[in-house]
Ligand SMILES: Nc1ncnc2c1ncn2[C@@H]1O[C@H](COP(=O)(O)OP(=O)(O)OP(=O)(O)O)[C@@H](O)[C@H]1O
């Protein structure tokens with residue numbers, strides 16, 4: 001969790017005063033934050049705070065009405081989701097959303113939809129099977145017949161198949177048993193360290209997220225009300241009591 | 246397994262199926278009686294009332310009622326018996342699975358005899374033998390059979406085209422017949438007004454249908470599911486109404502005298518036919534133009550199968566699959582949803598256009614009543630009955646649904662009833678279709694080899 005070994009961290013994503021609307025409802029009321037390369041950032045907050053909307057705004061599923069989003073200095077606001085995947089921004093959506101009638105293997109291949117490097121894809125599948133060995137023994141099974149935990153593993157793996165430069169995870173702990181959550185968060189940490197993948201993690205479960213994250217932002221109703229390093233927030237009793245329960 | 250059968254799932258698997266059935270016999274009879282009452286009540290107007298055309302009064306045919314009731318009762322009992330056996334075997338399967346096959350094999354109930362034959366090693370040999378057999382058909386059957394077979398082939402084409410839209414991409418299109426009509430009318434009109442030949446109109450018909458598919462695709466991009474179905478249904482009706490009311494299409498009376506496809510300007514019936522008939526190689530009433538259409542259709546179906554197969558296993562095909570499975574995830578994978586939807590619609594329509602041109606040349610006279618909603622339903626039934634997303638399934642579905650009505654002609658009045666019964670039976674016993682779809686299976690080799 002130390003940034004000392006990273007002398008000159010580069011800002012990879014920067015949101016400045018981003019407003020996103022659903023019709024007349026303003027779900028994001030001008031949020032700003034940035035992510036440094038190699039970090040895990042946690043976005044915390046209660047239901048309806050706008051965490052998912054933030055992620056969807058970054059990947060172009062709900063294009064912001066104004067503000068600026070830049071990725072490695074390039075303005076990406078208004079770009080199409082498929083072009084953002086090309087840029088290397090990949091979201092693992094809330095509620096897993098794996099392809100139920102496709103096999104585990106097909107789901108993984110679907111994650112590599114935009115890639116052409118056959119060997120690279122094979123290598124990445126190997127790697128994923130070392131991350132989640134259970135997926136290997138299930139690789140011929142339909143995605144829909146997997147357990148909830150396995151589906152979440154598959155969803156993350158499918159995201160990794162796109163070789164993300166920035167991986168956005170929306171509530172990976174949703175509805176899972178503590179043991180499985182443990183495995184998943186260990187793996188998130190592992191991906192971050194081994195693959196140097198920058199990760200933006202949205203979570204309800206603040207304690208869990210703060211354990212793996214470097215920095216965290218706390219949201220309520222469309223705004224970021226508190227930011228800091230994970231340790232700071234973990235120690236700050238008032239913040240924890242007020243916003244994280 | 247339905248909810249009211251859940252009780253049975255607790256019976257120990259050792260108990261034989263028959264004894265478990267008879268144990269609950271009174272319950273079964275009660276249920277069958279209720280079903281019979283309902284059936285009689287619902288079909289009462291159909292069975293017992295008949296408008297007498299001469300007297301303009303209603304005749305009451307009460308004597309029919311007991312017969313219908315008995316048939317309904319027995320049928321329901323058999324029905325429940327079969328269903329129970331089905332659920333019983335399911336329970337056994339699940340019990341077996343716990344100790345039985347390894348999780349690797351757990352990919353649906355795929356081990357049917359059909360899939361076994363399909364996966365057989367001698368695929369190429371099968372294909373060549375089948376083709377050789379098909380090519381000889383016109384030389385030993387009657388003209389009537391050739392006509393039916395052409396229809397079957399046309400429906401295979403239509404089914405495979407619609408399968409791209411409905412089966413693979415999951416876009417419920419209830420107006421598919423419109424594109425079929427467009428193909429047919431393109432040829433009819435161009436041939437009628439400008440004397441353009443079949444071979445020029447074949448690509449033109451396909452192109453027109455594709456363009457129309459794109460045009461329809463654009464406004465409905467945001468729709469899916471039920472809404473999409475309703476809009477496409479409306480579209481099909483609009484096209485039919487335009488064809489019925491427009492002047493240039495000759496309205497309800499249609500267009501006649503459409504030329505059959507030519508073959509280098511040879512008059513087949515005058516030159517080749519006497520020769521073949523003399524050698525006893527052909528039925529004496531055979532129209533060689535129809536035989537030519539048969540061969541054209543055969544070639545077209547083969548090309549279609551190759552095309553559709555390659556499409557399904559292409560990048561575009563994967564985009565269609567993703568679109569069907571989950572639109573949000575599809576976008577998250579970096580798939581252009583708009584492009585996937587539009588191409589599915591347009592490419593699906595292409596085959597309807599092609600089939601339409603051939604259809605017009607086959608029957609030489611078309612009018613709007615050839616292209617009603619029932620046709621859309623028929624093509625959709627082919628896809629559903631055969632197995633959504635499955636190429637062999639659609640082929641079998643098309644053959645069954647076009648040949649069956651011909652062979653059921655003897656049953657005249659009960660034809661539609663049997664047709665419906667078949668569909669219902671299929672839904673219960675093979676919900677995935679006659680031949681369920683199996684995509685190219687990706688097996689992960691490198692790691693498996695390392696296993697001890
Ligand atoms: N499609 C939509 N149409 C209209 N309003 C929406 C839509 N999606 C989200 N909202 C609204 O936007 C606000 C933020 O929603 P969002 O899904 O981003 O919350 P969240 O922080 O992810 O909550 P949760 O933890 O429950 O997932 C909520 O008030 C929600 O009602």
Ligand SMILES: [Mg+2]
Nearest residue numbers: 051052053094
């Ligand atoms: Mg959310």
